[in-house]
Amino acid sequence: MKHPLHVNSEIGTLRTVLLHRPGKEVENLTPKFLKRLLFDDIPYLPVIQKEHDYFAAALQNRGVEVVYLDKLMTETLQTPDLKEQFAEQMIGESKENVNGSSELLKEYLLSFSTKDMIHKIMEGVLKRDIDEEKKVHLYEFMSDHYPFYLDPMPNLYFTRDPAAVIGNGISINKMCEGARRRESIFMDYIMKHHPRFARHDIPVWFHRDYEFPMEGGDQLMLSHDTVAIGVSARTSAKAIERLAKQLFQRQENIKKVIAVDIPKTRAFMHLDTVFTMIDYDKFTIHPAIQGPDGEMNIFVLERGDDPERLKITERRNLAQTLKDVLGLEEILLLPCGGGDPIIAAREQWNDGSNTLSIAPGVVVTYDRNYVSNQLLRENGVEVIEIQSSELSRGRGGPRCMSMPLMRENLAR
Template sequence: MNDTRKINVYSEIGKLKTVMLHRPGAEIENLIPEYLERLLFDDIPYLKVARDEHDKFADILRNDGVEVLYLEKLVADSLKDSMIKEKFLDEVLAECKVKESKNIEYLKDFLKSMPTKAMVDKVMAGVRRKEINLKEDVDQYPFIMDPMPNLYFTRDPFACIGKGISLNHMRTVTRRRETIFGKYIFNHHPEYKEAGIPQWYHRDNEFAIEGGDQLILSKEVLAVGYSERSDKEGVFKLAENIFKSGESFNTVLIFDIPKTRAFMHLDTVFTMIDHDMFTVHPGIEGELKVIALTYDQKNGKVIAEEEEGTLEKILSKHLNIDAKLIRCGNGDKIIAGREQWNDGSNTLAISPGKVITYERNYITNEILDKNNITVLAIPSSELSRGRGGPRCMSMPFYREDL
């Protein structure tokens, strides 16, 4: 491995070279019906099968020449220095909101007693009260440290944009701790800290923004969702920081999408699969409101202009293409509704015109195939229960430039 690594992501479709995943862990088995809503799940995946499916996902990537990195290992490698490990633990514990100081000490001693990789796995899995010898009453919440079952959706806590990252502020308290991992990777991992990777957004910023809302359409154009999970003000701040950096991006399109779970992130309603082709949820095919952000270099100000139009029209204009939309479920209301629930529009392009999808969305996959898109479908009976598709489960670190 190199002494230093770079981030390089200037498109959604450039040949994927390096990607970060998280193999589902014990945190999935700490889901129980009473706390599903709290932990942002609708169902409980069967871990053994979910891991098998995830391994097949990783194998497809490797077989295409993609280097697969794992979140849990990157974090563990970032904590080899004892002082950094101590600081990491203090930060994690502070965000767990444990009230009793003695319980904080019990919890810290419990975690410190483990080898670093096991400690990271445990922080992700969650800690039950009884594990640190505290009483666990029948009607009492059993976790002193919540599990983090959303971690296998590595797209959201931080996003690689250009040569930097957006270390995001997650909307829900449940997911906010996830961004600590990214903070330590890019500040302390031996292969990333030396690279001086810029951060366009910080987890302690006031406004929420999540990676599923951040799409890199070209070297010049970003699309960011104003959604259930991302604030418009956060997008303005992100855009300003990127514009001031001198990066190649000169336009940020803020898409105003419905603030509902079904339209949770922008990438649940459309994703880019080729130079001029996009998968799309039929539910956003009407008139859309978009704010186009550009930058006045002379006065150092972000300029915002409102636009209205169809997705097809907006993409065609800003990307200088004749955009073609592939409708999830072929536009059929019932099929689209079913396949969209299982992330039929959430595709991961690993090169132009070559995508990974869930095999259960077979109608959408057939339409993609008829449009000369190479489809690599993965099993998803359990992974899909988390309400996220292949794009949600991956964070590209390096794509070849187009």
């Protein structure tokens, strides 16, 4: 059968993508716990779902197969033993809220159908969901009044971050923030047990058990032989080194890993919030990540003579580094907001630089970033705008909301 994973560029024609339609998990956000759950505001569920459906339809209208996380998970947990194992792991990794109620929680979750159990885990389990008479022995009178046994997972619609396809393998990521750490469990189970993937010997280049974090928003496939990874607020240099060693030791195609240091702020959460590839020689960029004359801290990692040692070259200029690794004479860096300091800051906050390429020179963007979108059009890029009043409240754009599983090889 055809291999189910293949991504060797950022811009190859997109064939299959993983999405998650926002569900009741966003309705379990409250002002008191927004910071804990990594949100700045509370989306309105009917509208965010409508906007997400529009996004999915825009992809499907271009011939992209859209697969959904909850459906894949339902198809994955086909045996009672696997369903129980999954429930136990989710409870185990939520132990700070469970307060000695693991068995009761497991009984509660397993009382649902597989599909409903998955949705319940995603939306979170409130303490009030459990019958009071069953909680008598749990010493709830000593609780801290936190309302959840299992936290909701409102960031799930950003499917880019928990895992990323690199070549014909996958990086199953160690998420940085506790609120998101359980998200990569879904991809771990899907890769191991879903019939679409389990029958293939899919290499895992990086695993979620590693002690240092990495997230998919920082992982960009620049070409068939070069990966760029942001050293960001969510991805550590140690994790990049680990991934590079695994790639160099276990496959032959990828020759370089480019580590790009970006400011460690919430606005610049991942590399793809400030930099994306949109054509063979065109990129979006937020000017604020560059110093004078385009200077940045960039490190080119390559195979060393010893498999456990990397050859590391330090670079300073992003444009020149991109030209060198991609073999290009010239490239075009298109500044978010046209480079205007006020417009750029506003549109970058609303993910004006977070474009999803679905083919060379064809991108999906948020409609609200109209200055950036017009600049793209003026430079020959086809822009497919999607509605974004509620989707943007989660601080992620079209690239953040999509995990490509299959892309076509580039023609050149």
